[in-house]
Amino acid sequence: MSLEILAQEKVWLEKAKYADAERLYYEKMSK
Amino acid sequence: MASGTLYTYSNNSRAYKALIAAQYSGADVKVDPAFEFGVTNKDETFLKKFPLGKVPAFESNKKEYLTESNAIAYFVSNEQLKGSTPYEKALVQQFISYADNEILPASHAWVYPSLSVAQFNKLSVERAIEDVKGIFTYLNNYLLTRTYLVGERITLADISVACSLLQLYQHVINPEFRQPYVNVNRWFDTIVNQPKVVKVIGKFEYCVKSAEFNQ
């Protein structure tokens, strides 16, 4: 597998950060 | 199509997909009024049914359990929403994937910092804005000659993509930004003003001034 090609693929490396932010935000709103 | 109970917090654009689909299909889907996000989804009863503890989550009247908003929307849909021909069914899948894999990441990366829900990183936000421009350009060209994304009537493609764009149109995409994307705007406005959609999301308020990160 060419690492060069892999490097060009668009992947979401920061999903966990936004998932956490979303969860905390809506948990707070829920209260 | 199934009937049952949807567990979700309010204003969850993922949950909207299933609720809007149910409006069109006539499926009887009720949101659990007692659900408290952060509490209910951590208790043992809930986790027995939905081990991941995530929402939206769906329990049918026959005690069938589902998570993942696309699956729930699919389950409560009728055949028309899923696409009328084999190719259209695949196109519906294409747009559902596009919404999750392309639109949502860009949306979160722009909207959440702007709402001060996530840390602000200038490069990340700038990249997200460029990604959103690319998305809008693509959709604008695609919708030049179309009323709906797939076929001649609303499908899960329109519902999924529109729901994935809600936060963008509501919080960060100001009139100046959206002005060039005439076809997307027309299509989106058509969707969010459908009576069955209004029943779920209420009257949609467009962004006037783009939200900005506030420490």
Place this chain on the structure above:
Amino acid sequence: MASGTLYTYSNNSRAYKALIAAQYSGADVKVDPAFEFGVTNKDETFLKKFPLGKVPAFESNKKEYLTESNAIAYFVSNEQLKGSTPYEKALVQQFISYADNEILPASHAWVYPSLSVAQFNKLSVERAIEDVKGIFTYLNNYLLTRTYLVGERITLADISVACSLLQLYQHVINPEFRQPYVNVNRWFDTIVNQPKVVKVIGKFEYCVKSAEFNQ
């Protein structure tokens, strides 16, 4: 199910989903041998058919165009792969979404820095590893009493989830890490050793030593 040409680079686990589905359904799907990533998908002819310039991309013999790997896999599948009952069809959608929304982001966040194709951030990678543990725990419990993810035979659920785990099992999940997840390992090994799957992905080589970031 449709027949046609798939445009992709080699060893693309997203493309594998469609190719494996085609093996099971009997759909005649050929990979374009002339495709050159970074060249073909930037030329005008390709972009006219596939404006996003992304792969995998599919052109059916009837000149129907599709992008997004889930849509292509769906299009070349037979009914058995999509699920046998309405609930099973929704469960298949659930696992397809789970693979894209949960497994792949965690996989990429661990594998990419480990292969040095993305910057290494200690906290992010540690978080990704925890997320993968959560995924494996969930799947391990789920597969305690099941041979396949949905129903009694292989479906797009197994194909999508297995393909989303390929890079993890190949590059970073060493024997020590995977040892507790007996059921997932059994299920995964069953899938990757199916003759129809081997035809597409070749003989699967498990990670012996976890890849590590190298500046």
